[in-house]
Amino acid sequence: MNKFENVTVVKAANIYFDGKVTSRVVEFDNGDVKTLGIMMPGEYRFGTEKKEIMEILSGQVEILLPGEDLWRKIAGGDTFEVPADSAFDIKVMTVTDYCCSYIG
Amino acid sequence: MNKFENVTVVKAANIYFDGKVTSRVVEFDNGDVKTLGIMMPGEYRFGTEKKEIMEILSGQVEILLPGEDLWRKIAGGDTFEVPADSAFDIKVMTVTDYCCSYIG
Numbered sequence: 001m002n003k004f005e006n007v008t009v010v011k012a013a014n015i016y017f018d019g020k021v022t023s024r025v026v027e028f029d030n031g032d033v034k035t036l037g038i039m040m041p042g043e044y045r046f047g048t049e050k051k052e053i054m055e056i057l058s059g060q061v062e063i064l065l066p067g068e069d070l071w072r073k074i075a076g077g078d079t080f081e082v083p084a085d086s087a088f089d090i091k092v093m094t095v096t097d098y099c100c101s102y103i104g
Numbered sequence: 105m106n107k108f109e110n111v112t113v114v115k116a117a118n119i120y121f122d123g124k125v126t127s128r129v130v131e132f133d134n135g136d137v138k139t140l141g142i143m144m145p146g147e148y149r150f151g152t153e154k155k156e157i158m159e160i161l162s163g164q165v166e167i168l169l170p171g172e173d174l175w176r177k178i179a180g181g182d183t184f185e186v187p188a189d190s191a192f193d194i195k196v197m198t199v200t201d202y203c204c205s206y207i208g
């Protein structure tokens with residue numbers, strides 16, 4: 001699915017880490033919410049409220065998921081999940097385009 | 105208008121200048137196209153094909169429009185127009201969130 005159709009987009013971006021991470025909210029008719037975002041190279045820690053499914057559209061990152069000891073390499077086309085009410089660390093190696101789905 | 109409703113969003117971002125400028129395409133039912141984008145601090149030159157109306161949602165930039173000698177300061181809430189088939193220079197002073205409308 002290359003496009004999201006019949007959606008609502010919040011005009012203003014969410015801006016984090018001095019703009020090194022930015023995203024825009026996309027709302028679906030069925031109540032689903034996703035964000036489409038860009039991460040510039042750097043290291044970040046993100047907390048979650050809902051469970052998140054992160055789809056890396058392009059770019060290269062390494063992630064450390066809650067309760068894990070090993071960093072995982074994730075590239076464009078890959079997806080990873082983060083439990084609700086947790087946090088994960090991410091090292092962004094190259095400019096990364098992502099789509100985050102919030103579940104539950 | 106804080107949200108664009110009943111629109112189509114192209115999932116993948118447009119990535120320019122090593123990710124320092126990124127945008128996403130929003131398509132409207134009537135054929136209108138806009139992009140929502142982020143510019144990191146830096147200096148850029150952009151060419152236009154269609155006439156563009158640039159709305160700065162937040163941030164601070166200075167622009168040099170075609171045929172002008174003086175840089176104009178533009179801040180969040182301001183809008184400027186760029187003629188079709190031209191180019192303009194922009195100095196982005198702070199992380200800038202924008203909405204670009206393509207006319208004609």
